[in-house]
Amino acid sequence: MSSVLYDTPGPRAKRRNVLLSVVFTVLLALLVWWVWQKMDEKDQLTSALWKPFTESEAWTTYLLPGLENTLKAAALSMVIALPLGAVFGIARLSDHRWVRGAAGTVVEFFRAIPVLLLMLFANEFYARSTDVTSEDRPLYAVVTGLVLYNASVLAEVVRAGILSLPKGQTEAAYAIGLRKGQTMTSILLPQAVTAMLPAIVSQLVVIVKDTALGGVMLGFPELLNSRGTLAANYANVIPSFIVVAVMFIVLNFILTSFASWLERYLRRSKRSTGAVLGVEKVDDLNAAEVGGSYGTGAGGGGI
Amino acid sequence: MFDFLDGYDVLGAFWMTVKLTALSAVGSLIWGTLLAAMRVSPVPLMRGFGTVYVNVVRNIPLTVIILFSSLGLADIFGMTMGSDDFAVQGFRLAVLSLVGYTAAFVCEAIRSGINTVPMGQAEAARAIGLSFSQTLTLIVLPQAFRSVIGPLANVLIALTKNTTVAAAIGVAEAAYLMKTMIENEAQTLLIGAVFAFGFVVLTLPTGLFLGWVSKRLAVKR
Numbered sequence: 001m002s003s004v005l006y007d008t009p010g011p012r013a014k015r016r017n018v019l020l021s022v023v024f025t026v027l028l029a030l031l032v033w034w035v036w037q038k039m040d041e042k043d044q045l046t047s048a049l050w051k052p053f054t055e056s057e058a059w060t061t062y063l064l065p066g067l068e069n070t071l072k073a074a075a076l077s078m079v080i081a082l083p084l085g086a087v088f089g090i091a092r093l094s095d096h097r098w099v100r101g102a103a104g105t106v107v108e109f110f111r112a113i114p115v116l117l118l119m120l121f122a123n124e125f126y127a128r129s130t131d132v133t134s135e136d137r138p139l140y141a142v143v144t145g146l147v148l149y150n151a152s153v154l155a156e157v158v159r160a161g162i163l164s165l166p167k168g169q170t171e172a173a174y175a176i177g178l179r180k181g182q183t184m185t186s187i188l189l190p191q192a193v194t195a196m197l198p199a200i201v202s203q204l205v206v207i208v209k210d211t212a213l214g215g216v217m218l219g220f221p222e223l224l225n226s227r228g229t230l231a232a233n234y235a236n237v238i239p240s241f242i243v244v245a246v247m248f249i250v251l252n253f254i255l256t257s258f259a260s261w262l263e264r265y266l267r268r269s270k271r272s273t274g275a276v277l278g279v280e281k282v283d284d285l286n287a288a289e290v291g292g293s294y295g296t297g298a299g300g301g302g303i
Numbered sequence: 304m305f306d307f308l309d310g311y312d313v314l315g316a317f318w319m320t321v322k323l324t325a326l327s328a329v330g331s332l333i334w335g336t337l338l339a340a341m342r343v344s345p346v347p348l349m350r351g352f353g354t355v356y357v358n359v360v361r362n363i364p365l366t367v368i369i370l371f372s373s374l375g376l377a378d379i380f381g382m383t384m385g386s387d388d389f390a391v392q393g394f395r396l397a398v399l400s401l402v403g404y405t406a407a408f409v410c411e412a413i414r415s416g417i418n419t420v421p422m423g424q425a426e427a428a429r430a431i432g433l434s435f436s437q438t439l440t441l442i443v444l445p446q447a448f449r450s451v452i453g454p455l456a457n458v459l460i461a462l463t464k465n466t467t468v469a470a471a472i473g474v475a476e477a478a479y480l481m482k483t484m485i486e487n488e489a490q491t492l493l494i495g496a497v498f499a500f501g502f503v504v505l506t507l508p509t510g511l512f513l514g515w516v517s518k519r520l521a522v523k524r
Contacts, residue, residue: 005343013345114478117478117495213366238379248367253362
């Protein structure tokens, strides 16, 4: 066991590490004990508060429908944002300056403003200017907000994917007489999509997390919102928060693991000539130019 | 044209956003650096704690964390954050949540920076007899910080945008005011434009400035 920062420990270092471990364990144990004590003091550990989660009613009435809505909003946003993002990503690479400029402005603008503002605005817009029913409105608003933001993030991902391809791909396509559009749709885009699949999957985590905003601010009945209804019924604020947090963690952990598995799989299978864009890349890509020079403007990681 | 702004403290709301951002940025930089130090330390238990913290916190929506700080920490556990004033309490709870959440991303950014420092640097440091903490604080972290200004700028910009979530617990920042205004006034489009412009003004210079700084300070290798 050694790394950049330390050698394989010798006898003295081993003793010191053991000592540090003990001190850290004690501190951690104290913290856990304090939390436990506090929870006991406020009667949060009584089995009555946890019992609802062992019965099917809490799940079938509150948590699972909430989860379903979370997943529905996330899936819808992804499905709409992806083609939109592809269009804007390609438009940013256009040969025509006005197309490039317009697409760039739109992408930079929607990346610079918070999703919550987009959702609030969309909600009010739908209420005033369209005849979307009030039951559907929160879903529409949440999806609109998420689509606008994530389409612009995905546009950057698509652009990075296309730019990561070797120049020879385009040249070969022109050499066999393909037109610009054909080169893009049948040569570059398929390879770029493969290269950026892991980044796209990990963007889903950001989308899933952002649906919770709709639950609090717009009354969209997703997981976090259902937690409120559930806690109002069983008066178990802390347990319900813990259960919902665990559900989010598990869901997102599955997505993250799938993304890294996909990355490894694509690296191994070597079917494309382009580099695979790593899962970690997606945060950087949000504001970064390809090639690692940062600060093209207001982006900010999708965190 | 902008009469609808009368009677609303738009600048005050954005000032709240700036305050939330600045305090949370400092806090999460400190806590995130500590977490990163834990994650690369020779003590397995600390590494484990760092890994679990980062992976757990990153996968919980910030909204859940902030709402929990208000409904759980404040209401149930009576954590008043040293103030009886509801507004001050909400502000401090929001900062606490933002620090806890953002630190996980800061930690990951710094850790990736540590990985960019060449092996030889730490080996040389150890060869002249520096301890782990000396190697980390004198040799590795200063170089790591310079190479992660770009990613940290992204985290800062995301943090600026994330402060809007504090509206969920009633902190009177920009998103909260926008929600109120948009419900009471007729000019939805203009109000949206004003607040969008406000955020562009906050984030765009930050991105450009820190991008320039990161290029200036990058360790030339």
